[in-house]
Amino acid sequence: MSETAEPLWQDDFSDRRKRIQDSLLRRRSIDRVTKVFTVLAVIALLYPLIDMILMFAYKGATLISTTTFTQLTALNSATVTGGLQNAISGTVLLIALSSAISVPLGVMGGIYLAEFSPRGRFSGIIRFVADILAAVPSIVLGYAGLLFLVLYLGWGFSALAGALTLSVFMFPYILRTTELSLKNVPQSYREAAMALGSSKTNMISRVTLRAALPGISTGIILSMSIASGETAQLLYTAGYSGFNPTALLHSPVGYLTYVVYVFSQLSFPTSQNLALVASFLLLVFVISLNVAARLLVRRMAKG
Amino acid sequence: MRQSKKADALLRYTAALCGGTSLIFIFLILGTTLVYGFPSIVVNGLKFLTSITWNPALSGSLITVHGFKTLSGAHYGGLVFITGTLVSSALAIIIGAPTAIGVAIFLSEFSPKSLSTIISVLVELTAGVPSIIFGYWGLLVLVPFLLYKIEPLLSQNLWFLPFFHGQVYSSGLLASGIILALMIIPIIAAISRDAMRQVPLELREGAKALGLTHWEVVKSIVLPNAKMAIAGSILLGLGRALGETMAVVLVSGSAINTLPHTAYAPINTIAAFMAQSMDSAFTDPSGMYVSALVELALILLLITTATNILARLLVREGFISSSEKVVRV
Incomplete structure (x- = not known):
């Protein structure tokens, strides 16, 4: 028994060493393979994005001209010609109006959640409802706008109906980013203001709101960027018009995403060209707003 | 005073x-x-x-x-649209979730910091691209590419699998699934990346000291600790895909009265059909057409709200539990 035990032990040792080396080799190659896979995943995501941006940038830049900004879209039964002035002015009006509605509501609501009642029951309800509101599909929101504002209240297809529907979409976003930015203001700021005898109103307007301003503005800019790319809320609330907006009620307005949606499906080349230019303008608008928001965050980090 | x-x-x-x-x-x-x-x-x-x-x-x-x-x-029967919504979103998750988790692992674990910052900016930018632009790109680039390059290849070589054998179409389930996947990858990737970064350094260092490879640390330490938040982020992506309108409407093929039998067949989703049909609905003097569309809206609202509530619970739970782990370690 003891004669066979010794060589067995030695064999086992060298065998185990080889096995460990083999398994290390195997584990290292698995490690390498998984790293390659994650790189492939990144490429699979970025390739379409870069293709998309380059395609619209190239086509848009070659097709854009001064008529894009100076002429209205001329829509006949046979052709689509002219520029995009009505869609550009309509988009600007819709974004301005919806911001005018959603920014005060969202910022004030955020102040309530962060400063007045961070742990209150009503705050919990508001947070929950805002989360649900943020998840309502845009077309459902568009339908609600159509049924309530356009039909029931009788506003017709109009800038105000479109803007109010968009602001329901922007509101929860601004609310939550405002709350988050205010929460990030150090508690010592509040204590210092209170110790100096400041009232709550004073403390909020002079201290916490000022400290949280970069974060709040970032949220507002990003929500404007998202809203400017929305289509489904506006299809049945803002309608579409080939003219520049003149009134807030009972008169439909044009907007860039409508041009992309509808003109891309028409068959004449001139309509495709307008859709491409509109896509280019939308991308430029969205990307520059994103960059602006990012710069603001960086400035805030530097102090 | x-x-x-x-x-x-x-x-x-x-x-x-x-x-x-x-x-x-x-x-x-x-x-x-x-x-x-x-x-x-x-x-x-x-x-x-x-x-x-x-x-x-x-x-x-x-x-x-x-x-x-x-x-x-x-x-009025809505099964075509309900099926189209569920199947296209499921396909988007099947394609998008593994890709997004791969991106998140790369950003949080493997990539050098400078590269990670650049790619993170691009990923967040993708999340900000308007959905109609995704749809238009799908119509101009993806649909022809699938029709002439990918689908004939799949149809000829994977004919033995169900769903892959049959006629190819210009736009349909596959195109919708891929576009939706592209739209939800940034959401899943961004949340998963943050959850993975929250896994405490001590746990990673301990595992590394025991001789684990980079991937083994990810597999046995990072992923199990971040799994709740990752699951939540996938559900959030699903909620987005279910309700997505404009990206799908241009590439779905606008099927009506027929269910898809292959991966290439035209489909229609609730949201896309709602966007296309309200104009004709107002020509119905009884108002029943409008009412049926609104019932579709209610069904969609129900599905997306339930998905989102579940997703938010999981994400919150995931982030809370991983921050508690820091305390316990």
């Missing part, structure tokens, strides 16, 4: 009122969809969920069923 107390109270109530508008908004959305959808719920009953035939019968004559006006011969 009294003056400032009054100002404080005024600010408090104004702020509460502003926050409370969210309740008014949700009440109006639910109220109008329920009121306008009610006739369809009563008249069409359960067959709305089980029938694939959608026939407004616009030339029919006005009749009254269960006290609501409708057109004779009208038949």
